[in-house]
Amino acid sequence: MSRKTTQTRRTVVTIAAWSIGFLIFxxxxxxxxxxxxxxxxxxxxxxxxxxxPWSLESYHEVQERSNYALHFWNSVVLSVGSTIAALIIAVxxxxxxxxxxxxxxxxxxxxxxxxxxxxxVGVLVPMYLLFRDFGLLDSRAGLVAVLTLINLPIVVWMLxxxxxxxxxxILEAARMDGASLRAEILYVLTPMAVPGIASTMxxxxxxxxxxxxWTLQLTTSKAAPLTQFIASYSSPEGLFYAKLSxxxxxxIAPILILGWFSQKQLVxxxxxxxxx
Amino acid sequence: MGNITLSNVRKSFGETHVIPGIDLxxxxxxFVVFVGPSGCGKSTLLRLIAGLEDISAGVIRIDGQDATALxxxxxxxxxxxxxxxxxxxxxxxxxxxxxxKMAGLDPAxxxxxxxxxAKVLNLSNYLDRRPGQLSGGQxxxxxxxxxxxxxxxxxxxxxxxxxxxxxxxxxxxxxxxxLHQTLKTTMIYVTHDQVEAMxxxxxxxxxxxxxxxQVGSPLDLYRAPANLFVAGFIxxxxxxxxxxxxxxxxxxxxxxxxxEHVMIGDGPWQGTVGLAEHLGSDTFLKVEVxxxxxxxxxxxxxxxxxxxxxxxxxxxxxxLHRFDANGLAMK
Numbered sequence: 001m002s003r004k005t006t007q008t009r010r011t012v013v014t015i016a017a018w019s020i021g022f023l024i025f026x027x028x029x030x031x032x033x034x035x036x037x038x039x040x041x042x043x044x045x046x047x048x049x050x051x052x053p054w055s056l057e058s059y060h061e062v063q064e065r066s067n068y069a070l071h072f073w074n075s076v077v078l079s080v081g082s083t084i085a086a087l088i089i090a091v092x093x094x095x096x097x098x099x100x101x102x103x104x105x106x107x108x109x110x111x112x113x114x115x116x117x118x119x120x121v122g123v124l125v126p127m128y129l130l131f132r133d134f135g136l137l138d139s140r141a142g143l144v145a146v147l148t149l150i151n152l153p154i155v156v157w158m159l160x161x162x163x164x165x166x167x168x169x170i171l172e173a174a175r176m177d178g179a180s181l182r183a184e185i186l187y188v189l190t191p192m193a194v195p196g197i198a199s200t201m202x203x204x205x206x207x208x209x210x211x212x213x214w215t216l217q218l219t220t221s222k223a224a225p226l227t228q229f230i231a232s233y234s235s236p237e238g239l240f241y242a243k244l245s246x247x248x249x250x251x252i253a254p255i256l257i258l259g260w261f262s263q264k265q266l267v268x269x270x271x272x273x274x275x276x
Numbered sequence: 277m278g279n280i281t282l283s284n285v286r287k288s289f290g291e292t293h294v295i296p297g298i299d300l301x302x303x304x305x306x307f308v309v310f311v312g313p314s315g316c317g318k319s320t321l322l323r324l325i326a327g328l329e330d331i332s333a334g335v336i337r338i339d340g341q342d343a344t345a346l347x348x349x350x351x352x353x354x355x356x357x358x359x360x361x362x363x364x365x366x367x368x369x370x371x372x373x374x375x376x377k378m379a380g381l382d383p384a385x386x387x388x389x390x391x392x393x394a395k396v397l398n399l400s401n402y403l404d405r406r407p408g409q410l411s412g413g414q415x416x417x418x419x420x421x422x423x424x425x426x427x428x429x430x431x432x433x434x435x436x437x438x439x440x441x442x443x444x445x446x447x448x449x450x451x452x453x454x455l456h457q458t459l460k461t462t463m464i465y466v467t468h469d470q471v472e473a474m475x476x477x478x479x480x481x482x483x484x485x486x487x488x489x490q491v492g493s494p495l496d497l498y499r500a501p502a503n504l505f506v507a508g509f510i511x512x513x514x515x516x517x518x519x520x521x522x523x524x525x526x527x528x529x530x531x532x533x534x535x536e537h538v539m540i541g542d543g544p545w546q547g548t549v550g551l552a553e554h555l556g557s558d559t560f561l562k563v564e565v566x567x568x569x570x571x572x573x574x575x576x577x578x579x580x581x582x583x584x585x586x587x588x589x590x591x592x593x594x595x596l597h598r599f600d601a602n603g604l605a606m607k
Contacts, residue, residue, distance in 0.1 A: 172328050173361035177375035177422065178349040187374070191365040 082147035098163035162196025278462035285334035354423035543590020
C-alpha cells in the first residue's frame with residue numbers, strides 16, 4: 001500500500017514539525033528574551049515580562065563583572081585544541097580499524113564506547129586528585145587532555161563509520177591503476193574522507209564547547225571556559241535571571257552561529273554515517 | 277602479449293581451502309570466462325591473477341614472467357569491478373586519466389588517450405561529469421575506459437554487468453564482445469550467468485568449489501559436458517536428469533537430455549502438462565512423466581498445450597547424455 005501524501009496530511013505534518021521544533025527551541029528563545037530585560041522585570045509573570053521595556057542593562061553588568069573575552073578564548077582553545085588532539089589520535093586508529101580490521105576490532109570499538117556509559121562523576125575524585133598532584137587544576141593543558149579523552153570514543157566511532165563507507169574496491173582499483181601507497185592516500189582516500197573528518201570535527205567542537213561537568217569541576221578562573229562563566233551567575237545568594245540569561249546568550253551565541261552555518265555537515269555527522 | 281599461466285595455484289583462508297590447486301593456460305588474445313555458482317572461487321581466482329590477493333602456493337606467469345610476487349600495479353593488467361569502483365570525487369575525464377597520471381605520462385598524451393577512449397565508448401559528452409551524475413551503463417563504460425587507456429596485457433572483468441538491468445546487460449555484453457574484437461587483447465571475465473559465458477567466451481572455465489570442472493569452447497561444453505555439474509550448469513533451461521530404471525535402459529546411472537532435445541508428439545514417454553509458459557518464440561512445458569520424473573521441454577512458439585493436457589515425448593537419441601555413478605560422462 002502506498003502512502004498517501006495529501007495536502008491536508010502535509011499541512012498537519014508541517015505544523016507538527018514546526019511545533020516540536022519550537023518546543024525544543026523555546027527555552028533558548030526565552031533565555032534570549034529574558035536577557036534583554038531588567039533584573040526586576042525578568043522575574044515577573046511571563047506576560048508582564050514580555051510587555052516590560054527592553055534593555056541592555058544585563059549585558060552591561062555582565063561585561064563589567066566578568067572577563068567574557070578570557071572565557072571565550074578559553075572555550076575556543078579547549079574545544080578546538082581537544083578536537084585537533086582527538087583527530088590526531090582517532091584518524092589513524094579508525095583508519096586501521098576500518099581497512100585492516102583484526103579479530104578483536106569490534107570488541108575494541110564496543111569497549112571504547114562502553115567508557116561513555118559510565119557516569120563521569122564516578123571518577124571525579126581520582127581525576128581531581130590526579131589533577132591536583134600533577135598541578136593541572138585550572139590549566140588549559142589539563143582540560144584539553146580530559147576533553148580529548150572523553151570525546152575520543154565518539155570521534156573514533158564516527159570516523160570508523162565514515163571510513164567503512166569508502167568501498168574497498170575503489171582502493172583496489174587505485175592499486176590496479178598503478179597508484180603507490182602515497183598516491184592512493186593523496187588522490188583517492190583523503191578526498192573521499194575529508195567530508196567525514198570535517199563533520200566529525202564540527203560535532204566534536206560543539207560537544208567540547210558545551211561540556212560542563214569537567215570544565216566546572218576542574219577550573220576556577222584562569223582556564224575557565226564559558227560554562228564556568230554562566231555558572232558564576234547562579235549563586236547561592238539568589239538567582240539573577242536577567243544576568244544569567246545574558247551570560248548564557250553570550251556563551252551559546254558563537255556555537256549557535258557555527259552550527260547554523262554548518263547545518264548540512266552536522267546532520268550528516270549526527271546520523272553517524274547511517275544515511276548515505 | 278597477454279598469455280597467462282597458472283601452475284598449481286592454491287588459496288586458503290586459514291583452514292578453508294578456497295582454491296585447492298588449479299592449473300590453467302590462457303592464450304594471448306583469448307576471451308576466457310570463469311563461470312560457476314556463487315562461492316565457487318571464480319572471483320577469488322581472478323583476484324589472485326590481479327594480485328589483489330596473495331596466493332598460498334603455486335606460480336602465476338604473465339607473458340612468461342613469474343608474476344607471483346609482483347604487486348597489482350606491476351602486472352600490467354587492468355580490472356573492471358562489479359561495483360565499477362570509480363573515483364566519486366573525480367570527473368569522468370580524471371577517472372579515465374588516473375592510471376595514465378600514475379604512470380607519469382605527459383599531460384598532452386594523457387589528454388589524447390582519454391579523448392580516444394571516450395570516443396570509442398561514447399563518453400565524449402560526459403567527460404566533465406562526476407560518476408554520480410551518470411547512469412549505470414555509462415559508469416560501467418567509464419570503468420572500461422579507465423581499463424583500456426592503459427593498454428594492458430589483459431583485462432580482468434569481475435561480474436561487470438550484474439548491477440545493470442536486463443536490457444542494458446544485453447547491450448553491454450555486445451559492447452564488451454565488440455571491444456574484444458577491436459582490441460584483440462586477452463580478457464578474463466568472471467560471471468555466474470551461463471548465458472553471458474556462452475555468448476561471450478572463446479573458452480569457458482567452469483568452476484565448482486574451487487576446482488575446474490571443465491575447460492572448453494561454449495559449444496564443446498554444451499555438446500559434451502564432462503560431468504553432471506557442467507551438464508546442469510551450461511544450458512538454459514537446465515538439462516533434465518533421469519535416474520533409475522529409465523537410465524539403466526541406456527546402461528547409465530543418470531541420463532541427461534536438454535529441454536530442446538525432447539520432441540513433442542510421439543514417443544515412449546507419456547505425461548501430463550503441469551505448467552506451460554508461452555513466450556511467443558518458444559513454449560516451455562513442465563511435464564510430469566510417470567516413472568521418469570518432471571521434464572522440462574522446449575517446444576515451438578505455436579505449441580498449443582496447456583495445464584492438464586496429456587502429451588507424448590521422445591528424446592532425440594543422439595542428444596542423450598549418459599553419466600556413471602560418479603557423475604562423469606560416459607563415452
